[in-house]
Amino acid sequence: MSAKKKILVTGGAGFIGSNTVKLLCDYGHSVKVIDDLSFGYEKFVDKRAKFYKASIVDEKILEKALEGVDVVMHFAAFSIIKFSFDNPLSYIENNVINGVKLLESMRNAGVKKIIFSSSASVYGEPKEIPVKEDQIKKPMQPYGASKLAFESILNAYYHSFGIESVSLRYFNAYGPHDEQKPPTRAVPLWIKGALAGKSVKLYWGGKQFRDYVFVKDIAEAHIAVMDLPGCNIFNIGSGSGVIMRDVLEEIVKITGKKLEIIDQGERPGDPMKLVADISMIYKSVGWKPKTNLHDGLVKTIEYYKKSLK
Numbered sequence: 011m012s013a014k015k016k017i018l019v020t021g022g023a024g025f026i027g028s029n030t031v032k033l034l035c036d037y038g039h040s041v042k043v044i045d046d047l048s049f050g051y052e053k054f055v056d057k058r059a060k061f062y063k064a065s066i067v068d069e070k071i072l073e074k075a076l077e078g079v080d081v082v083m084h085f086a087a088f089s090i091i092k093f094s095f096d097n098p099l100s101y102i103e104n105n106v107i108n109g110v111k112l113l114e115s116m117r118n119a120g121v122k123k124i125i126f127s128s129s130a131s132v133y134g135e136p137k138e139i140p141v142k143e144d145q146i147k148k149p150m151q152p153y154g155a156s157k158l159a160f161e162s163i164l165n166a167y168y169h170s171f172g173i174e175s176v177s178l179r180y181f182n183a184y185g186p187h188d189e190q191k192p193p194t195r196a197v198p199l200w201i202k203g204a205l206a207g208k209s210v211k212l213y214w215g216g217k218q219f220r221d222y223v224f225v226k227d228i229a230e231a232h233i234a235v236m237d238l239p240g241c242n243i244f245n246i247g248s249g250s251g252v253i254m255r256d257v258l259e260e261i262v263k264i265t266g267k268k269l270e271i272i273d274q275g276e277r278p279g280d281p282m283k284l285v286a287d288i289s290m291i292y293k294s295v296g297w298k299p300k301t302n303l304h305d306g307l308v309k310t311i312e313y314y315k316k317s318l319k
């Protein structure tokens with residue numbers, strides 16, 4: 011267990027950020043959160059954390075928020091893949107340029123470490139499954155390209171300015187607090203549909219092969235890599251693949267509801283197979299996920315049952 015740290019979490023009112031903030035507080039770290047609430051919710055921010063409602067480009071607030079900080083965990087980004095086709099420029103601006111502004115504020119404040127939320131979408135359609143970190147990267151959407159660009163910038167900031175970094179390429183995250191505006195991800199849409207007894211939609215007949223990782227395991231990964239020196243990149247997944255249709259069947263089984271399933275056919279930018287090789291992070295810091303898909307879905311369904319009341 012790493013020594014108690016002062017951590018600034020950008021995007022800590024969002025889905026994965028807010029779960030990580032809670033875990034950091036549980037472990038006794040001192041946590042500050044900066045989020046402009048463009049997509050997050052203040053109610054998701056753990057009360058033990060200090061909250062700044064601001065954008066990461068607000069230099070004045072950031073200067074205050076970065077005071078005394080050991081590590082920045084950078085979740086803030088535009089994360090809805092679909093919209094990156096409609097407005098690629100805004101994705102590059104927020105996910106790359108604003109990220110560089112954050113790095114410059116870190117440099118001014120003398121903060122030397124950042125953990126970055128990257129994505130499996132950097133790979134595009136991988137040649138081999140499970141995909142290892144050094145496989146060729148060919149992102150298929152502006153979103154994936156923005157994540158790959160920022161990883162590259164982090165490499166440059168390490169060699170140029172000594173800012174250490176860990177880029178964590180999450181595969182398919184699921185769990186409590188996944189409340190996109192508007193919702194686009196399959197698991198929450200399917201759970202909400204099942205609980206309401208409504209029809210649910212899937213693409214490609216639900217045949218895509220994916221790697222679902224529970225959000226608390228992702229949060230644990232951030233804590234596991236906090237003391238790692240240098241400039242590192244790791245996959246964060248469960249390490250085993252599942253056909254999306256089977257995830258839906260599992261939700262149907264757990265909720266005990268019958269659903270009408272509508273197949274929407276093909277969708278651009280969707281790789282057919284995306285499963286992580288997670289051996290590198292395990293060898294490096296001993297992280298592996300603890301929650302299997304069934305247990306993670308049970309917890310997620312419990313959350314939505316309560317939140318929809």
Ligand SMILES: NC(=O)c1ccc[n+]([C@@H]2O[C@H](COP(=O)([O-])OP(=O)(O)OC[C@H]3O[C@@H](n4cnc5c(N)ncnc54)[C@H](O)[C@@H]3O)[C@@H](O)[C@H]2O)c1
Pocket residue numbers: 020021022023024025026027044045046047048049050051064065066067084085086087088089104108127128129130179180181182183184189190
């Ligand atoms: N959810 C996934 O499956 C997944 C997979 C791979 C990578 N990621 C990445 O993980 C990170 C977190 O994803 P999420 O699903 O929690 O998304 P999210 O949209 O729930 O959280 C992002 C948060 O960042 C905030 N934000 C955005 N731009 C900001 C800015 N300029 N200044 C301050 N706050 C800003 C939003 O208000 C939101 O609360 C993102 O970087 C996303 O790209 C997510």
